[in-house]
Amino acid sequence: MTALSALIRRDIRIALRIGGGALIGVLFFLTVVVLMPFAVGPDLALLARLGPAILWLGALLASLLTLDRLFMADHEDGSLDLVVMSRTPLELACAAKALAHWLAAGLPLIIATPVLGLLLNLDMVATAAVALTLLAGTPALTFTGMIGAALAVTLQRGGLLLAVLVLPLSIPVLIFGVAASQAAISGPTSFGAPFSILCALSLVSFVVGPFAAAASLRQGLD
Amino acid sequence: MQLRGRDVRCVRGGREVFSGLAFEVAGGEALAVTGRNGSGKTSLLRLIAGLLVSAGGSVALDGGDAELTLPEQAHYLGHRDALKPALSVSENLGFWRDFLGGEVTDASDCLAVVGLSHATHLPAAYLSAGQRRRLSLARLLAVRRPVWLLDEPTAALDVAGQAMFASLMRDHLGRGGLIVAATHGPLGVDARELRIGGAS
Secondary structure, eight states, X not given: OHHHHHHHHHHHHHHHSTTOSHHHHHHHHHHHHHHHHHHHOSOHHHHHHHHHHHHHHHHHHHHHHHHXXXXXXXXXXXXXXXXXXXXXXXXHHHHHHHHHHIIIIIHHHHHHHHHHHHHTTOOHHHHHHHHHXXXXXXXXXXHHHHHHHHHHTXXXXXXXXXXXXXXXXXXXXXXXXXXXXXXXXXXXXXXXXXXXXXXXXXXXXXXXXXXXXXXXXXXXXX | OXXXXXXEEEEETXXXXXXXXXEEEXXXXXEEEEOSTTSSHHHHHHHHTTSSOOSEEEEEEESSOTTSOTGGGEEEEOSSOOOOTTSBHHXXXXXXXXXXXXXXXXXXXXXXXXXXXXXXXXXXXXXXXXXXXXXXXXXHXXXXXXXXXXXXXXXXXXXXXXXXXXXXXXXXXXXXXXXXXXXXXXXXXXXXXXXXXXXX
8 A cells, every 4th residue: 555655646746746747737628628719709608508528628638638648757767667576566556657647637627627617608507517527537538548558658659649549448438428518507318327327437447447557568568 | 595597588579689598696696697788688687577578488586585476576777767857866765665665774874875865855857877876776775675686787876886886785695685787897796697698
């Protein structure tokens, strides 16, 4: 346990320092959402209807943006070798790294959502619904994205590959995240069904992600 | 305790690096792996550390902790020093001490031994190459591991640093530890030599 909490604390600390990834994701999220009303035009009804989708897309792209650093930095400076050799199972170490990434880069996106909801003409209920679906769905983005990050680590120019590998995996999360938000705002379907599937996607990714990432890191050792 | 390799073969990128390599190192002994550039010294160390898969033969540690694998009982000091530039000297060392676990010693004592006690709060980004190497060496002291796998350990160290490191290695050997080091120059302690790839 000490080992895992040490790993989580280190990764969060690095992410929050200058040059870390946490702030970049939030700034990117902010940029995407702020630009959207200018592109769509001053149609408030249209903005409110597109709002959840825009917030979800922004959050998805923002989490992809910082995800390629997840293993790459550790690989480049040799830390990954020591993590692989250590007495901590690699699967748990991967899960700890993903958790740290979500706490440092995913949680700030959710905290920023209420502010950005104002820009998109979303009311209280809609904003709360989007924030809740993001809270349930962004862990799935991080834990599936981790598989791509682990595959990309041994290849040069992994960042581009990551987007190609991870985007198809994140489509179900996007579909059910936006569906649950829309259901809460305008109906007619119930909020519960898509939200349950979203939670299920997250739970599956908690199990599959660390094992798949650890397996690909072991395969890619060189 | 004895580290034994039998008929070890290493293939990288479809090319055979070495084959039929045999070695034995007992506790309290050091093995200096020598050979020209590209002969496979680093590959051998990474193979012992479990970071490369051998194409044949076996490497085993007899008489160690039966519950642990060989990599879990080893320190690997590679070319890349596993330091985070954003973290301070003491944060870097403290992390590896907590993460690697096992039998640990006080981090500030280790920094004093390697001569970095004046720089504990400095971010690692500001360290020189020699200071980074000293900080990596502090990791070997902070966490007790019986097997040290060292890749060019004295690179970037000044004369005083090399003498300090030689005394650290002597202490480690005196406690019954064993060392496998890839090196071009003299290691600073008595060591048997394992030459890879014949005479240059």
